[in-house]
Amino acid sequence: MPRYEPWNAERAGEIIARHQHEEGAALPILHELQAVFGCVPEAAIPLMAEALNLSRAELHGTVTFYHDFRKEPPGRRVLKLCRAESCQAMGSDALAARAESKLGVEMGGTNTDRSVTLEAVYCLGLCHSSPAAMLDKHVFGMLDEAKLDRLIDEAQR
Amino acid sequence: MSIRIYISRDSGALCVGAEDLVTAFRKVAEKRGLDLEIVRTGSRGMYWLEPLVEVARPEGRIGYGPVKPSDVEELIAAGMLDGKAHRLSLGLVEDIPFFKNQTRLTFKNCGIVDPRSLEDYKAHGGYKGLAKAIEIGPEATVEDVVNSGLRGRGGAGFPTGIKWRTVAATPPQQKYIVCNADEGDSGTFADRMIMEGDPFVLIEGMTIAGIAVGANYGYVYIRSEYPDAVEAMEIAIAEARAGGMLGKRIAGSKYDYDMEVRVGAGAYVCGEETSLLESLEGKRGEVRAKPPLPAHVGLFGKPTVINNVLSLASVPIIMSDGAEFYKNFGMGRSRGTMPIQLAGNIKHGGLYETAFGITLGALVDDIGGGTRTGRKVRAVQVGGPLGAYFPRELFETPFDYEAFTAADGLIGHGGIVVFDDSVDMAKQARFAMEFCAIESCGKCTPCRIGSTRGVELVDKIVAGEDREANLVVLEDLCHTMKLGSLCALGGFTPYPVMSALTHFPEDFGAKKKRLEAAE
Secondary structure (H helix, E strand, O other): OOOOOOOOHHHHHHHHHHHOOOOOOHHHHHHHHHHHHOOOOOOHHHHHHHHHOOOHHHHHHHHHHOOOOOOOOOOOEEEEEEOOHHHHOOOHHHHHHHHHHHHOOOOOOEOOOOOEEEEEEOOOOOHHHOOOEEEOOEEEOOOOHHHHHHHHHHHHO | OOEEEEEEOOHHHHOOOHHHHHHHHHHHHHHHOOOEEEEEEOOOOEHHHOOOEEEEEOOEEEEEOOOOHHHHHHHHHOOHHHOOOOOOEEEEHHHOHHHHOOOOOOOOOOOOOOOOOHHHHHHOOOOHHHHHHHHHHHHHHHHHHHHHOOEOOOOOOOEHHHHHHHHHOOOOOOOEEEEEEOOOOOOOOHHHHHHHHOHHHHHHHHHHHHHHHOOOEEEEEEOOOOHHHHHHHHHHHHHHHHOOOOEOOHHHOOOOEEEEEEEOOOOHHHHOHHHHHHHHOOOOOOOOOOOOOOOOOOHHHOOEEEEEHHHHHHHHHHHHHOHHHHHOOEEOOEEOEEEEEEEEOOOOOEEEEEEOOOEHHHHHHHHOOOOOOOOOEEEEEEOHHHOOEEEHHHOOOEOOHHHHHHOOOOOOOOEEEEEEOOOOHHHHHHHHHHHHHHHOOOOOHHHHHHHHHHHHHHHHHHHOOOHHHHHHHHHHHHHHHHHHOOOHHHHHOHHHHHHHHHHOHHHHOOOOHHHHHHO
8 A cells, every 4th residue: 555755855955866767757756756756746846957957847748748747645544446448348438437436536536535546547568358447556457347346445544 | 395386467357367376276285284385477378268377297388277265176086187087177288289389489487487586487498499509699699680580579579680680780888688588569469478488588588689789788568557567577587587597697608798678658659669778768658750770869969779578578589599590480571470459259268379370260260260249340450559450351351461451351369359240440540549549649740630530530520521522631640640641559549440331331330342342
């Protein structure tokens, strides 16, 4: 279960310094920042810009281009439901609607006790066992209503 | 003497409970005082049988599946470890028709070897291709790959050897090998299977590419949706480095080559090669205009070979068994084998590697066994979100790059997604446009704006608003996107849209053209 650290400029600086001399360092830095803080904090952008000799605008463009990078930390757990064609063929739209109503959120939202963030994902590469989902980094396939309900219960626990 | 069983750690097995099954076996073994060795392999690709347990026997590996943790006690009591019969018994795994009828070249070790063991890979013929490349040298290696007829398995089908030759011909300087492992197409999982099940074959393929073109460094760009593949590749790269197969003077030769994993960040368009290069450079994944080709001006402006996982993973067998051997499989200009992925609403979902030329119908009905829901197959989408929908009338189409092009489709990365007769094809067409709108990098207008207009048009057509006129506009829009977009995202989105409209007009509230023609 991910526990995120509060913003700490020194900690961010360490992460940036560790990667800054790698070729194309931006994505590895952004991933690590997000792993530590749960998101890419706005305050990290000027630090990165300075270290990588880029403008803040350029970096802002990069961060916002990618679906993965968040502005705010997610709930304690992240439940991703696959919404792509293979899972659609096995009824994922109905499962997604069920998850939204059970958690009381729309895709991309976090429930009120902040235990779960629900997200759509376009393919987990488990199309042989559709419908598929991922809870944090654990994968689940051959979902049906009962399995989805158990997954949601586990996520909220 | 210990008894050895094999259970996959491929995420396709993990997603249906393989980890709990391993725990169950350990518990029962401890309770019964059995000396049980559990080897974690990749997957054989018969996912409807996962979690599959294989028992090592003198006659071969005997399979049982799908096995639930609650079955373990009963299985062991029934003599499973001696290969005895049981309701879950599948007999010799290699004799299961789905497996036996394949031609496994790229996937020959997948599901068999321990993906974390360099020794096991070598024991199964690994690194023979590299040895050959070192022996014959860069030029002959490039020519072997050209002669094999291998074409890019990522989707475009461009001859792999020609890309290599172009990079090899550039003056000596920093060059790169980039493996495109941004397998984002729905219905595909072959790259994931290789990385999780036989990562060394990819490392070997990339190393051979490095030697062939004079590149000493490589990147595998893996999508973030594949955490298990990222882990498997990182472990294998570290193993290979420790075993002298990456780094300085690899395998005692005069060549240096090393590589690392880079993780994407959820952008589908980064599967497009120039967008992927931008992303590797740490920028927005915006598509580059070509020319210049990546072979001349690629990663960080240097000459770069960028190939798909399956293309690179096919290289070791081409080198070890010869270009002629590989070329003998297939039809027309589609040489060798294609790892085909059966997905969606299908009874036997999984990976089926076979020579080009097999028909779509044979794949869906005979091998795939029809739908999992038991209803009629109505449409299949081949080649991912940018691939065309095929009706049953086109099931005689052979799996071949040119035949699919002639049928207004593409084989793409070889994924086949099956839909039963409950599918609404207008909804699927709308989704294709919507997906393009979400994933467009925004660089070119036909893709960025056209996709949003496309969603609106499908909505209007379905609502019956000026239907005839809007159908003409939709067709025109698709034409503009196809010819005016910079890359395949905008350029190929018209395939699912137009094929849905052409073959299933009744779902759009339009007249059924096929019937009119027959009358």
